[in-house]
Amino acid sequence: MYEIIAFYIFSALSIGMFAIVVLSKNALYAMSALAGGMIFISGFFFILGAEFLGVVQITVYSGAIMALYAFGMMFFDTTRDVKENIKNKKIAYTLSILSAILVMVILCAPFFSSAIQANYPTIQNAGNIQMIGLVLFTKYLVPFELASIMLLVAMIAGIVLASKKMDIKVETSNESQVVKEVK
Amino acid sequence: MITLTHYLVLVGILFSIGLVGVMRRTNLLMLFFSTEILLNAVNVGFVAVSNYYGDLSGQMFAFFIIAVAASEVAVGLGLLILWYKRNGSIDLNSLQSMKG
Amino acid sequence: MEKFVYIALFAPLLSSLLVALFAARPKILFTGILASALIGVSMIASFVLLVDVNAHGALHVKMMDWIDAGNLHIPFGFVVDQVSVIMMVTVTLVSTIVHIYSIGYMDHDKSFNRFFSYLSAFVFSMMILVMSDNFVGLFIGWEGVGLCSWLLIGFWYHKHSASWAANEAFIMNRIADLGMLMGLFLIYWQVGSFQYDIVFAAVKSMDVAIVTTIGIFLFIGAMGKSAQFPLHTWLADAMEGPTPVSALIHAATMVTAGVYLVIRCGELYTLIPHIGFAIASLGAFVAVFAASMALVNNDLKRIIAYSTLSQLGYMFVAAGLGAYWIALFHLMTHAFFKSLLFLGAGNVMHAMHDELNIKKMGGLYGSMKATAILMSVASVALAGIYPFAGFFSKDKILEVAFNHGAYYLWFALFIGAGMTAFYSFRLVMLVFFGEKEYTKYGIHPHEAQPFVIYALMPLGLLAIIAGFFEHSFEGFVTRLLSHYEVHLSHGTEWALIAGTSAIAISGIVFAIYKYSRGGFSKSLENRACYKLLINQYFIPKLYAMYIMQPFTVLSRFLWQRIDVRIVDFTVDLIAKVIYATGQNTRKMQSGNLSDMLRWMIVGMVALLALAIFFRPMV
Numbered sequence: 086m087y088e089i090i091a092f093y094i095f096s097a098l099s100i101g102m103f104a105i106v107v108l109s110k111n112a113l114y115a116m117s118a119l120a121g122g123m124i125f126i127s128g129f130f131f132i133l134g135a136e137f138l139g140v141v142q143i144t145v146y147s148g149a150i151m152a153l154y155a156f157g158m159m160f161f162d163t164t165r166d167v168k169e170n171i172k173n174k175k176i177a178y179t180l181s182i183l184s185a186i187l188v189m190v191i192l193c194a195p196f197f198s199s200a201i202q203a204n205y206p207t208i209q210n211a212g213n214i215q216m217i218g219l220v221l222f223t224k225y226l227v228p229f230e231l232a233s234i235m236l237l238v239a240m241i242a243g244i245v246l247a248s249k250k251m252d253i254k255v256e257t258s259n260e261s262q263v264v265k266e267v268k
Numbered sequence: 269m270i271t272l273t274h275y276l277v278l279v280g281i282l283f284s285i286g287l288v289g290v291m292r293r294t295n296l297l298m299l300f301f302s303t304e305i306l307l308n309a310v311n312v313g314f315v316a317v318s319n320y321y322g323d324l325s326g327q328m329f330a331f332f333i334i335a336v337a338a339s340e341v342a343v344g345l346g347l348l349i350l351w352y353k354r355n356g357s358i359d360l361n362s363l364q365s366m367k368g
Numbered sequence: 369m370e371k372f373v374y375i376a377l378f379a380p381l382l383s384s385l386l387v388a389l390f391a392a393r394p395k396i397l398f399t400g401i402l403a404s405a406l407i408g409v410s411m412i413a414s415f416v417l418l419v420d421v422n423a424h425g426a427l428h429v430k431m432m433d434w435i436d437a438g439n440l441h442i443p444f445g446f447v448v449d450q451v452s453v454i455m456m457v458t459v460t461l462v463s464t465i466v467h468i469y470s471i472g473y474m475d476h477d478k479s480f481n482r483f484f485s486y487l488s489a490f491v492f493s494m495m496i497l498v499m500s501d502n503f504v505g506l507f508i509g510w511e512g513v514g515l516c517s518w519l520l521i522g523f524w525y526h527k528h529s530a531s532w533a534a535n536e537a538f539i540m541n542r543i544a545d546l547g548m549l550m551g552l553f554l555i556y557w558q559v560g561s562f563q564y565d566i567v568f569a570a571v572k573s574m575d576v577a578i579v580t581t582i583g584i585f586l587f588i589g590a591m592g593k594s595a596q597f598p599l600h601t602w603l604a605d606a607m608e609g610p611t612p613v614s615a616l617i618h619a620a621t622m623v624t625a626g627v628y629l630v631i632r633c634g635e636l637y638t639l640i641p642h643i644g645f646a647i648a649s650l651g652a653f654v655a656v657f658a659a660s661m662a663l664v665n666n667d668l669k670r671i672i673a674y675s676t677l678s679q680l681g682y683m684f685v686a687a688g689l690g691a692y693w694i695a696l697f698h699l700m701t702h703a704f705f706k707s708l709l710f711l712g713a714g715n716v717m718h719a720m721h722d723e724l725n726i727k728k729m730g731g732l733y734g735s736m737k738a739t740a741i742l743m744s745v746a747s748v749a750l751a752g753i754y755p756f757a758g759f760f761s762k763d764k765i766l767e768v769a770f771n772h773g774a775y776y777l778w779f780a781l782f783i784g785a786g787m788t789a790f791y792s793f794r795l796v797m798l799v800f801f802g803e804k805e806y807t808k809y810g811i812h813p814h815e816a817q818p819f820v821i822y823a824l825m826p827l828g829l830l831a832i833i834a835g836f837f838e839h840s841f842e843g844f845v846t847r848l849l850s851h852y853e854v855h856l857s858h859g860t861e862w863a864l865i866a867g868t869s870a871i872a873i874s875g876i877v878f879a880i881y882k883y884s885r886g887g888f889s890k891s892l893e894n895r896a897c898y899k900l901l902i903n904q905y906f907i908p909k910l911y912a913m914y915i916m917q918p919f920t921v922l923s924r925f926l927w928q929r930i931d932v933r934i935v936d937f938t939v940d941l942i943a944k945v946i947y948a949t950g951q952n953t954r955k956m957q958s959g960n961l962s963d964m965l966r967w968m969i970v971g972m973v974a975l976l977a978l979a980i981f982f983r984p985m986v
Contacts, residue, residue, distance in 0.1 A: 088270055089269070089270055092270045092274065096278050099282065100278075100281060100282065100285065103282060103285045103286070103305050104285060106289065106298075106301050106302070106305060107285055107286075107288050107289035107292065107293070107301075107302060107305070108292075112295070112297060112298070115298060115301055116301070119301050119304060119305075122305070122308070123304075123308065126308050126311070126312060129275075129312050129315070129316075130312075130315055133275075133315050133316055133318075133319040134319055135315050135318070135319065135327050135330075137327075138311075138315060138327055138330055138331060138334075141331065141334055142311075142334065145334050145337075145338055146304075146308075146334070146337075149338060150304070150337065150338060150341050153341050153342065153345055154297075154300075154301075154341070154345070157297070157345040157348065157349065158297065160349050160352060161297065161352060161358060174292065176291070176966065177287075177288055177291035177292045177966070178288065180287065180291065180966070180969050180970060180973055181284040181285075181287040181288045181291070181969075182284065183973050184283075184284055184287060184969065184972060184973045184976060185280045185281060185283065185284035185287075187973060187976040187977060187980060188279075188280045188283060188284075188976065189276070189277055189280045190980055191976065191979065191980060192273070192276035192277070192279070192280060205323060205324040205325055205328075206322050206323060206324075207322045207323070207324060216324060217324065217327060217328075217331070220324045220328060221328065221331070225328050228332060232332055232335040232336075235335070235336070235339050236335060236338065236339050238339070239338070239339030239340070239342040239343050240339075240342055242342065242343045242346060243342035243343055243345065243346040244346075245346070246343070246346025246347055246349065246350050247345070247346045247349045247350070249350065287969055290965050290969070291962070291965060291966050291969060293962075294962050360960065360961045360962045361960065361962070363960075363961055364958065364959045364960045364961075
């Protein structure tokens with residue numbers, strides 16, 4: 086019973102939040118709505134018994150990624166409304182709805198459940214985190230290490246890209262002025 | 269009772285919201301937000317399937333997707349800042365240099 | 369001995385390829401000498417093979433597998449037996465002389481090197497034709513000589529008449545080759561092989577109707593190559609080519625390929641004597657028909673061309689009546705004296721600055737004694753006077769016709785012999801004796817270079833003595849070919865010989881008598897029969913009117929209606945659709961990321977739809 090209520094509430098909230106992200110003109114609103122949406126998504130993870138992922142979702146998405154966005158936005162002018170000349174709105178909506186319908190047709194089609202067998206079945210008498218740890222450090226060890234290298238590379242890339250000419254003001258950053266400033 | 273189908277329908281809705289964003293937005297930062305929505309929608313789908321079939325692979329995939337999203341944001345934002353410094357705009361239309 | 373087979377076959381090819389390297393260069397004397405030497409090597413190898421075949425019998429060489437697909441096995445095999453070795457010797461001997469002669473004849477031509485390349489290529493094709501041990505090899509050689517003939521007739525391609533004549537020859541041969549191809553297909557269909565020995569073993573047990581059909585189709589091919597009626601018009605027009613070409617291709621070798629085919633397929637034709645008789649009848653008809661055209665023509669080379677046609681008719685009479693060795697014998701002797709005649713005509717042409725009208729010559733004996741003597745020898749041989757070569761072979765053919773009881777054929781050939789004698793000496797008289805007409809045109813004739821004359825000597829010698837080899841020749845080739853029994857009494861034989869000689873001599877005497885007194889009166893030229901003959905029985909005009917004109921109209925219709933309106937239109941439409949699609953979708957590539965994303969999603973939707981509506985796996 087609680088599960089049903091929770092599902093519908095979280096669904097409504099996350100859909101609403103994401104709709105604000107997509108439709109809002111104000112970047113700050115959009116970002117806040119995104120952060121909220123992420124939290125509600127983690128709610129689904131808890132309902133589904135994936136506590137570890139739920140926690141990761143909150144820490145990584147709502148914590149790290151949103152913080153990054155927030156810092157990033159400090160570089161941009163966010164107080165103003167985002168000016169976008171949006172054309173062909175109809176096409177965008179038609180395509181989205183069409184794809185949603187198609188995806189749903191595919192997903193709602195009866196599964197050949199007998200043909201599906203769990204590769205890594207859930208382990209009895211073990212918590213979610215324990216199970217994930219077991220699978221992650223046995224079967225998925227190599228991808229895990231690769232992911233860590235990827236994160237390292239991404240971190241260095243982010244630092245290098247963003248830190249270039251940090252000391253120069255944004256408005257004066259066209260070439261001749263930069264040269265002048267450096268002198 | 270909430271079935272897998274419920275979750276999948278929700279995933280479909282969230283995904284199409286993300287698509288609307290991808291198509292509608294011309295601000296690059298907003299495009300990033302939309303891609304996050306797409307990734308999250310897929311994550312929910314993976315975890316739901318994982319739960320209903322008792323298979324941990326779905327959760328593993330969701331985990332790696334989160335890792336990919338994190339690195340994508342780090343690199344993407346770095347590039348975005350660089351672009352903004354050079355052009356003073358992060359509007360997609362300002363990126364257009366071809367006159368097709 | 370195998371290596372001599374390869375030397376004989378590939379020396380001409382080597383010559384052609386080597387000389388072809390210099391084809392675009394200005395004249396280099398060396399190319400002519402090289403080509404002549406290599407053809408000479410081929411000739412020597414052929415003579416060695418002749419001796420060997422005489423001593424040890426036929427030689428069968430398989431070089432390699434050529435086509436091996438499914439049930440079709442065609443080896444690159446060569447057979448050097450009594451028939452093909454005679455052909456090889458004849459071909460290479462005449463070719464060598466023609467090559468040497470051409471060094472002198474083509475002296476001033478700027479395409480000297482190209483000429484030798486073509487000429488050697490022709491010899492190679494001819495060798496393939498006569499040496500192959502299967503019908504496909506024969507056909508390849510057959511087409512090869514056709515191609516070289518086209519190249520050489522149209523050698524002076526800048527002349528419209530030359531290229532027209534080349535195309536005419538090529539197209540007429542194509543028509544005939546279609547018949548030959550049908551014959552080959554039929555053979556393969558019935559026998560399942562192209563090897564001569566297998567095919568000839570198989571035809572003996574075959575339905576007569578099918579053998580008849582094969583025989584007819586093969587003979588259609590022979591008709592085209594040997595320019596028999598009604599496909600004869602190309603030979604006279606082929607005289608547009610250089611004279612050595614006329615001597616080699618259109619007198620001695622290529623045109624006799626048809627006769628060779630009938631001789632080679634002798635075992636097939638003996639099973640169908642009615643077709644053989646039809647061939648003989650056609651041959652006899654052509655013998656008289658062509659000789660009659662030669663009577664009045666004023667073009668030096670065309671007269672000799674008609675004479676060739678007529679002599680080919682004689683050969684077909686012998687071959688059709690089953691006297692294969694006699695046909696082959698006449699083929700050989702004819703090759704000698706006819707090429708001599710042509711080469712002599714080439715000398716005359718050179719002396720007269722390419723003037724061909726014999727009415728404008730006369731009295732050339734004074735300035736060109738050697739050529740005059742050689743051409744007279746050839747003419748006597750052609751007329752068939754004892755002891756020259758033509759006497760032995762032609763007389764045998766008349767005997768065969770008489771022996772066969774085909775008195776109409778015999779009579780036709782008899783008349784033909786008289787005509788032959790007359791037109792040969794009409795030619796000699798008008799060119800070498802009588803009034804010196806050429807002085808009116810300011811021409812100062814001169815004899816050809818000495819080495820050219822020396823090159824012609826062997827041919828002159830052979831034209832005189834070749835006939836005496838009759839018995840050894842008969843003994844040699846009848847080891848392969850069937851014997852031909854003549855059941856005539858000695859008295860009849862002598863009477864025939866006397867009769868033929870009499871008509872030939874009277875033809876000669878009549879020609880000499882008439883033309884030493886200034887020839888016929890002008891009023892003859894207005895007679896209907898003269899008009900008929902000088903216009904070649906109006907056959908070229910008939911062809912032009914009833915075949916070429918409707919065909920042109922049809923082609924024009926197909927071009928303007930079918931090709932342009934339908935075929936081209938369809939092709940253009942495809943291009944236009946693609947072009948318009950490109951023009952309209954060009955804007956897709958706007959360079960705008962937002963648009964690209966939109967298109968990406970369109971693609972995604974399309975793929976999703978595909979996944980739903982098209983699921984071959986389920």
